[in-house]
Amino acid sequence: MTALMAFTVPAWAQGQPPAPxxxxxxxxxxxxxxxxxxxxxxxxxxxxxxxxxxxxxxxxxxxxxxxxxxxxxxxxxxxxxxxxxxxxxxxxxxxxxxxxxxxLTGIVVVRQDSPIRAARELDGHTLAFPAPNAFGASLLTRAQLVEVERIRITPVYARTHTNAYRHTLAGLSTATGGLRATLAREPAEVQAGLRVLMETPGAxxxxxxxxxxxxxxxxxxxxxxxxxxxxxxxxxxxxxxxxxxxxxxxxxxxxxxxxxxxxxxxxxx
The missing domain is CATH 3.40.190.10 (Periplasmic binding protein-like II)
Structure with a gap:
């Protein structure tokens, strides 16, 4: 009986919060x-x-x-x-x-028919991103473009990856920062309309x-x-x-x- 009582002492009685x-x-x-x-x-x-x-x-x-x-x-x-x-x-x-x-790596995509073939050609252009602090899609790609490619861009934030890809498809931005995983989840027509221009190192x-x-x-x-x-x-x-x-x-x-x-x-x- 003593052993059973010791086993069933509730957590709060032992100084621990009860399990949620x-x-x-x-x-x-x-x-x-x-x-x-x-x-x-x-x-x-x-x-x-x-x-x-x-x-x-x-x-x-x-x-x-x-x-x-x-x-x-x-x-x-x-x-x-x-x-x-x-x-x-x-x-x-x-x-x-x-x-x-x-x-995880970030990618930058452009329209399939875009004349841009290198990341440095994005200098001075507007790029769409899901949000300022989206890691691979925004932070890694922006750091790569500014610190490595040494270019200036104007970022716009579309709230989600889905919206950001459509910004570029609609011509509202020259390119979009995203992830291969999120691009792969888009409908076939969206994927077919975009081309991966650049990929960042992994994290x-x-x-x-x-x-x-x-x-x-x-x-x-x-x-x-x-x-x-x-x-x-x-x-x-x-x-x-x-x-x-x-x-x-x-x-x-x-x-x-x-x-x-x-x-x-x-x-x-």
Missing amino acids: TVLTVSVVPQFPAADIARTWGPILTQLSERVGVQFVLRQARDIPGFEAEVLAGTPDVAYLNPFHQLRAWDAQGYVPLLRDAEL APHPLSVHPRVPDALRTRLQQAWLALAQQPELQASFKAIPMPQPVLADQARDYEPLRRLRLERYAQ
Whole structure:
């Protein structure tokens, strides 16, 4: 009887906060909200079953709104870009748990019929980006253009990757900063109308991170369940769409601290 009573002492009585029963999940809005819900819904449903906690999707209207919520510590779990991760670590202590194995690169695309054949020819032109702090699509590409190509551009922000690609297709900008993964999700006619002009060097991609209020044991269960679900045939299309088709464990010091050397804050807002 004594052993049983010791085993069932509640966490709060041991000086620990009780484990949460619901965790909010916020996803950087690279894609339209309906697409995010369609991609993440099946994963979160099965994740809830495996972990024993209800994961509820919380969607921000745009990337700046998402960033503000993360910096305020609102979501328990966040899928965010590497620059957001640095800021979220500094502001709230968000811990990266998982990321994809493939490195992230930014791309610059132009219309298929554009006469521009080299990045330096974009000097003085207007380029569309999803948001100022979109990592691969904006920060990496702008740093590459300014620091390496030594050109000046006028950025405009279209709120999402989808909108940014259409800016260039419609002739509202000469080029768009994006990602191969987001371009691959566009309809065939959009992809056919654009041409990749430049690609940046690679960096660790978007992590799935947790606020430090999430208990360590729950973090471990989340990691284990996520890795297991990625192997389920019926969910592989969803993981590819995130995109995180090959998840691996993430580490702040190894994967994201080196990005500080790029001084990306010079291009952020």
